[in-house]
Amino acid sequence: xxxxxxxxxxxxxxxxxxxxxxxxxxxxxxxxxxxxxxxxxxxxxxxxxxxxxxxxxxxxxxxxxxxxxxxxxxxxxxxxxxxxxxxxxxxxxxxxxxxxxxxxxxxxxxxxxxxxxxxxxxxxxxxxxxxxxxxxxxxxxxxxxxxxxxxxxxxxxxxxxxxxxxxxxxxxxxxxxxxxxxxxxxxxxxxxxxxxxxxxxxxxxxxxxxxxxxxxxxxxxxxxxxxxxxxxxxxxxxxxxxxxxxxxxxxxxxxxxxxxxxxxxxxxxxxxxxxxxxxxxxxxxxxxxxxxxxxxxxxxxxxxxxxxxxxxxxxxxxxxxxxxxxxxxxxxxxxxxxxxxxxxxxxxxxxxxxxxxxxxxxxxxxxxxxxxxxxxxxxxxxxxxxxxxxxxxxxxxxxxxxxxxxxxxxxxxxxxxxxxxxxxxxxxxxxxxxxxxxxxxxxxxxxxxxxxxxxxxxxxxxxxxxxxxxxxxxxxxxxxxxxxxxxxxxxxxx
Numbered sequence: 001x002x003x004x005x006x007x008x009x010x011x012x013x014x015x016x017x018x019x020x021x022x023x024x025x026x027x028x029x030x031x032x033x034x035x036x037x038x039x040x041x042x043x044x045x046x047x048x049x050x051x052x053x054x055x056x057x058x059x060x061x062x063x064x065x066x067x068x069x070x071x072x073x074x075x076x077x078x079x080x081x082x083x084x085x086x087x088x089x090x091x092x093x094x095x096x097x098x099x100x101x102x103x104x105x106x107x108x109x110x111x112x113x114x115x116x117x118x119x120x121x122x123x124x125x126x127x128x129x130x131x132x133x134x135x136x137x138x139x140x141x142x143x144x145x146x147x148x149x150x151x152x153x154x155x156x157x158x159x160x161x162x163x164x165x166x167x168x169x170x171x172x173x174x175x176x177x178x179x180x181x182x183x184x185x186x187x188x189x190x191x192x193x194x195x196x197x198x199x200x201x202x203x204x205x206x207x208x209x210x211x212x213x214x215x216x217x218x219x220x221x222x223x224x225x226x227x228x229x230x231x232x233x234x235x236x237x238x239x240x241x242x243x244x245x246x247x248x249x250x251x252x253x254x255x256x257x258x259x260x261x262x263x264x265x266x267x268x269x270x271x272x273x274x275x276x277x278x279x280x281x282x283x284x285x286x287x288x289x290x291x292x293x294x295x296x297x298x299x300x301x302x303x304x305x306x307x308x309x310x311x312x313x314x315x316x317x318x319x320x321x322x323x324x325x326x327x328x329x330x331x332x333x334x335x336x337x338x339x340x341x342x343x344x345x346x347x348x349x350x351x352x353x354x355x356x357x358x359x360x361x362x363x364x365x366x367x368x369x370x371x372x373x374x375x376x377x378x379x380x381x382x383x384x385x386x387x388x389x390x391x392x393x394x395x396x397x398x399x400x401x402x403x404x405x406x407x408x409x410x411x412x413x414x415x416x417x418x419x420x421x422x423x424x425x426x427x428x429x430x431x432x433x434x435x436x437x438x439x440x441x442x443x444x445x446x447x448x449x450x451x452x453x454x455x456x457x458x459x460x461x462x463x464x465x466x467x468x469x470x471x472x473x474x475x476x477x478x479x480x481x482x483x484x485x486x487x488x489x490x491x492x493x494x
Contacts (some may be wrong), residue, residue: 006478007266008057014482015061018489022183023157024064026055027150027171028164029110031068033087033096035078042074044089048380051164051189053264054481060093065153067146069106070098099149101142108138110167111341118166120344121201122190123305123399127344131202140170143210147174154179160488163214165189170206173213176252183492185216187259187484190401191427192224195231208236212249215491218259218484220402220427225256257487260431261402261480265473268411271384280385288330288372290389294454296331297390299383299405301338302375304348307396307423307440308333312355312371314396314446319363319370321444322451327368329454331394334374334386387412392419392453395426396440402427406435410468417461419453420468431471434464 004010015024032052034045046052059066070076070083075098079085083100086092101109112135121129146168150161159179163171163186172184188211198204208231211217219225225245233240238249247254271277285291296315300306315331333356339345359371378386387393393409403426410420410432422428422435429437436449 005474006476006482008478011057011478011482011485012061015058015485018486019062019160021158022489022492023154023159024058024062025067025150025153025159025161026059026064026164027067027146027161027168029069029114029167031070031072031075031096031098032056032059032066033089034072035074035085036072037074042077044087046088054261054477055162057478058481058485063094065095065097067097067099067149067153069101076100095153097149097153099146101145105138105142105145108132108135109142111339113139114167115339116342116344117201118169119190119305121198122166122193124191124193124197125305125398127304129200136203143168143170144174146171147178150175151178154182159183160492161185162187162484162488170210171213173210176213183488184214185218185484185488185491186211186214187218188224188401189220189261191399192219192227192231194227195234198227198231199235204231204235208232209249212236212238212247212252212254214254215252216484216487217254217256218487219256220258220260221430222258224401224427225258228256255487255491259480259483260427260475261404262472262475262477263404263407263411264478265407265411265469265476268384268408269414271380272388272412272414274381274384276381277384277388280381281389284382284385284389288332289368290330294325294329294391295389296329296392296394296450296453297386297409298331298333298335298394298396299386299409300335300395302335302345302349302352303338304344305397305399306335307398308335309348309352309355310398310440310443310446311394311396312352312359313443314440314450315371316355316359316362317443317447318450319359321447325451325454326363326370327365330368330370330372332372332374332386332390334378334383336377337375384412388415390418392421392450394421394450395423395428396421396438396446397423397426398440400426400428404428406432407472410465410472413465413469416465416469417458418465419456419461420464421449421453431475432468434467 083098085096087096116130120127160183232238238247245256356373363370387409395406406428420435423440424437438446438449
């Protein structure tokens with residue numbers, strides 16, 4: 001695409017000009033708007049999601065349909081007889097088609113095969129995947145339920161379908177079997193592992209067959225694309241063209257491309273300068289006695305892939321090896337618990353809690369607490385204030401598709417200051433070589449990088465941050481959305 005900055009208006013214009021008479025559908029597990037009860041009143045919330053940020057303007061421009069699981073306790077109340085509701089509420093511009101799942105289907109499809117099977121398999125986080133036949137059967141059933149919903153929405157029209165993420169590995173093939181004329185693409189938001197790791201999945205061939213129902217298959221990085229090509233090459237009797245990054249299987253060709261997801265840089269930068277954020281910064285300084293101290297932050301869901309345990313181990317080593325910084329550095333770990341019904345998450349959180357208590361007990365005193373755990377739902381203002389306060393931000397994923405925390409931190413640093421410590425195993429590393437790079441498992445070197453962040457001269461901090469801000473600004477969430485949609489439109493027009 002031409003090298004001009006993308007924004008919401010430009011993405012809107014692209015879709016209106018190029019889509020023509022095609023119906024545009026997005027399919028995701030998470031819905032872009034959730035209706036819930038607040039007392040006796042129904043309220044509509046928009047989840048904080050990069051996916052929603054990117055695709056909401058596409059949907060509004062296309063007047064299309066978004067198919068998603070209805071999870072809100074008032075979602076059924078507001079839909080019509082066809083399970084549809086127009087959104088956004090204040091200015092209806094596209095259709096949200098809700099799909100209903102039973103508690104057992106959510107347990108087997110989402111918590112089970114998606115997040116106990118595919119999630120650890122693809123993240124290579126040394127948590128063994130759990131493969132249950134019953135979960136796999138439920139996963140297949142839910143993919144069929146969504147395929148039926150998509151086909152009902154298409155209803156004989158020309159359409160482009162953009163499927164989201166690892167919850168729907170079988171969906172595109174199911175759609176194509178009924179409507180081979182449709183143009184179908186899919187974006188896989190998590191890493192794709194090597195073929196040696198993926199082959200442990202008992203249903204690897206079925207999953208790959210499902211994904212090759214797509215005309216376009218997107219990942220965050222080129223390395224994930226290479227892994228997918230190699231996995232197919234070793235598993236299926238497909239024609240793999242590494243130079244063109246295509247897979248030909250069962251008579252059709254799938255284009256495999258990298259599309260590194262991003263954030264709304266301008267909006268995040270604007271929010272960072274709000275008076276409410278300034279007030280919250282002062283409040284946090286007072287609450288945690290941060291005046292005159294170096295502040296570090298980690299901002300993640302409490303997920304074992306985020307390297308939070310390794311982060312705290314490095315913080316422990318930092319205070320052990322560099323005692324002069326005791327009393328001078330405060331680290332704030334922010335983020336809410338996630339998937340607490342899953343045993344591996346419960347065990348991970350217990351280890352993190354125990355280590356956090358140990359660090360504060362070992363190094364803290366009446367006047368100084370080295371580690372603050374804010375593991376709860378935080379407001380947007382608080383999150384932005386933490387990014388603004390942090391002299392350094394740690395992203396220590398043991399494996400991550402992209403990790404938008406790194407880009408959110410950079411976008412919020414309107415003072416063009418601060419240091420990003422970034423795992424070499426996060427997809428964001430390809431775009432952010434000016435971060436301090438770490439191997440989260442190399443604890444001593446990790447601790448040394450924390451020391452380097454604290455001691456980095458202001459001129460170097462600003463040089464690095466300026467470069468990273470320019471990168472995120474130019475390759476923002478609208479650039480990501482335009483890249484995928486442009487490719488999908490080009491395929492449809494061939």
